Every structure is written in C-alpha cells, then in structure tokens.
Amino acid sequence: MIVVTGTGNIGRPLIESLVAAGQEVTAVSRRPTTLPDGARHASGDLADPAGLAPALEGADRMFLMAPDPTLPVAELVRTARSAGVERIVLLSSQRATSRGDDPFLAGLERTVTTEAPEWTVLRPGGFASNALLWAESVRSARTVRAPFGDVPLPPIDPADIAAAAAAALLEDAHLGRHYTLNGPEALTPRAQTAAIAAALGEDVRFVEQTREEAFAELSQFWPPAVVDRTLDALGTPTEDERTPSPDTALALGRSPRTFDDWVARHVGAFS
Numbered sequence: 180m181i182v183v184t185g186t187g188n189i190g191r192p193l194i195e196s197l198v199a200a201g202q203e204v205t206a207v208s209r210r211p212t213t214l215p216d217g218a219r220h221a222s223g224d225l226a227d228p229a230g231l232a233p234a235l236e237g238a239d240r241m242f243l244m245a246p247d248p249t250l251p252v253a254e255l256v257r258t259a260r261s262a263g264v265e266r267i268v269l270l271s272s273q274r275a276t277s278r279g280d281d282p283f284l285a286g287l288e289r290t291v292t293t294e295a296p297e298w299t300v301l302r303p304g305g306f307a308s309n310a311l312l313w314a315e316s317v318r319s320a321r322t323v324r325a326p327f328g329d330v331p332l333p334p335i336d337p338a339d340i341a342a343a344a345a346a347a348l349l350e351d352a353h354l355g356r357h358y359t360l361n362g363p364e365a366l367t368p369r370a371q372t373a374a375i376a377a378a379l380g381e382d383v384r385f386v387e388q389t390r391e392e393a394f395a396e397l398s399q400f401w402p403p404a405v406v407d408r409t410l411d412a413l414g415t416p417t418e419d420e421r422t423p424s425p426d427t428a429l430a431l432g433r434s435p436r437t438f439d440d441w442v443a444r445h446v447g448a449f450s
C-alpha cells in the first residue's frame with residue numbers, strides 16, 4: 180500500500196496515476212475530501228505523527244510532503260518506518276540548496292535519506308499552479324498584480340512533479356537520486372499573464388507590485404520568513420533557479436509540460 184500525504188496540486192494527480200497503475204492508495208490530509216475511485220482517505224495531521232499510525236499501517240511506500248517548517252519530521256519518518264514503510268519519495272524544494280543550505284529543507288532531506296532504506300528526493304522550483312493566486316483578480320478585473328514582472332523563471336507543472344513521484348514510487352531506477360525539477364522554459368510574470376489572456380481570448384492587464392506590496396499580500400498565506408525567501412527567489416533568482424534543469428527529463432522519462440499546457444487545463448479557474 181502507498182500512502183500519499185496531501186491531496187492538492189501534486190497529491191491529486193499522483194493519487195490518480197497510482198490508482199490507474201493498480202496500486203492500493205491511502206491519501207492523508209486534515210480535512211475530508213473526494214478522491215479518485217479506488218483511493219482511501221484518512222484524516223490526519225502531519226503535526227501529530229502518532230495519530231497517523233493507523234493510516235500508515237500496512238504501507239510499504241510513502242510520498243511525503245512537509246508544507247510547514249514546524250512539522251516534527253523525524254518523528255513522522257520514525258512512525259512511517261515502524262508501520263513498515265521502506266521507500267519514501269520526499270517533496271523538498273530547489274531552495275534546499277540553490278541559495279545556501281536552507282536549515283529546514285536540509286534537515287528534512289537528511290532525515291529521510293538517513294532513515295529510509297529506499298528514497299528519492301524531489302526538489303521542484305516554483306509551481307505553475309502559483310498562478311492560481313491571480314485567479315480571483317483575473318476573474319473579477321482581468322488583472323494580474325505581481326512583483327518582478329520582467330524576471331523569467333521556468334515554472335514546473337505540479338502534474339509533472341506527481342508523475343516524477345509516481346515513477347520514483349513504482350520504479351527502482353530513481354532510488355538514491357536528488358532531482359531538481361522545473362519547467363522547459365523561463366517565463367516572466369508578464370509572459371505568464373499573456374499566456375492566461377491568450378487561453379481566455381481576452382485582454383488581461385499586468386500591474387507590477389512593489390516588493391512591499393507583494394510582501395503584504397503573500398503574508399496573508401505564509402509566515403514572513405517564507406515570504407521573504409520566496410520574494411528573493413522571484414526577484415533575484417540564482418543561475419540554477421533561472422535555468423531549466425536536465426534532471427526533469429531524467430525523472431520523467433520525457434520532456435516536462437509547458438506553462439501553456441498547464442493554463443489550458445486550468446483556464447476555468449480564470450474565466
């Protein structure tokens with residue numbers, strides 16, 4: 180049985196592809212949610228590893244995401260190992276190493292790579308689905324407000340992260356690998372806005388925010404330190420963060436999907 184933590188941008192397509200591959204899947208999130216036929220949902224909080232033990236019982240593989248730096252990751256991994264989990268595919272981030280070691284992400288990776296007999300670490304850059312932050316203002320005012328309008332980055336489609344995770348859970352070829360995952364081309368926020376406008380067949384205005392305006396907006400969702408690190412990566416990306424990674428095709432066995440492809444599948448969120 181495979182346990183998948185999270186049922187969002189990555190979790191949902193991952194669960195779908197594992198079920199389609201004939202795997203028994205238990206998906207863990209705090210709130211109940213509808214899942215593809217064939218998957219079981221277990222309500223649980225990653226902050227309470229002991230409470231997850233029943234959901235993990237009988238699992239031999241796990242997709243682990245740790246969306247919050249306060250999570251007790253070492254205890255989570257120990258609980259998974261006690262339940263019988265041998266293989267962990269970890270969702271980390273490109274920021275684990277791209278601008279000096281990030282203490283939380285480096286610790287997360289170290290825990291998994293030392294405790295799990297079989298592991299793969301996925302280090303994605305910025306997700307294409309981050310454009311959903313713009314959905315409400317595109318729907319209501321055909322406007323995108325974002326900082327650093329002319330700084331290009333290669334967004335990764337979360338469905339491709341899910342595909343890389345499924346391959347690492349099901350195939351042995353990816354064991355012991357750290358994969359940096361991003362998209363096939365670097366696009367500025369202005370160019371992403373134009374892609375959304377083209378899919379809608381309507382004009383969408385781009386309004387450049389100052390860093391301070393973006394900080395105030397993103398602080399509604401994330402802690403200040405996370406917002407600062409995110410804005411650093413968006414505004415002054417390193418060479419690695421700006422460049423499509425050759426690892427992505429190795430992890431996927433094909434080229435990554437384009438931002439246009441992601442927009443075509445999510446245009447309903449903007450219309």
Ligand SMILES: NC(=O)c1ccc[n+]([C@@H]2O[C@H](COP(=O)([O-])OP(=O)(O)OC[C@H]3O[C@@H](n4cnc5c(N)ncnc54)[C@H](OP(=O)(O)O)[C@@H]3O)[C@@H](O)[C@H]2O)c1
Nearest residue numbers: 185186187188189208209210224225245246272304305306
């Ligand atoms: N966005 C980016 O550019 C980016 C880049 C690199 C890495 N990442 C990483 O990617 C992850 C987000 O992936 P995503 O976009 O697929 O997520 P998402 O769509 O935001 O969904 C998060 C899922 O995790 C569940 N969840 C959150 N906290 C939980 C907890 N304490 N216990 C159990 N379940 C919990 C949520 O359900 P409930 O709320 O019901 O629990 C939801 O199903 C984060 O770890 C982030 O650090 C993101």
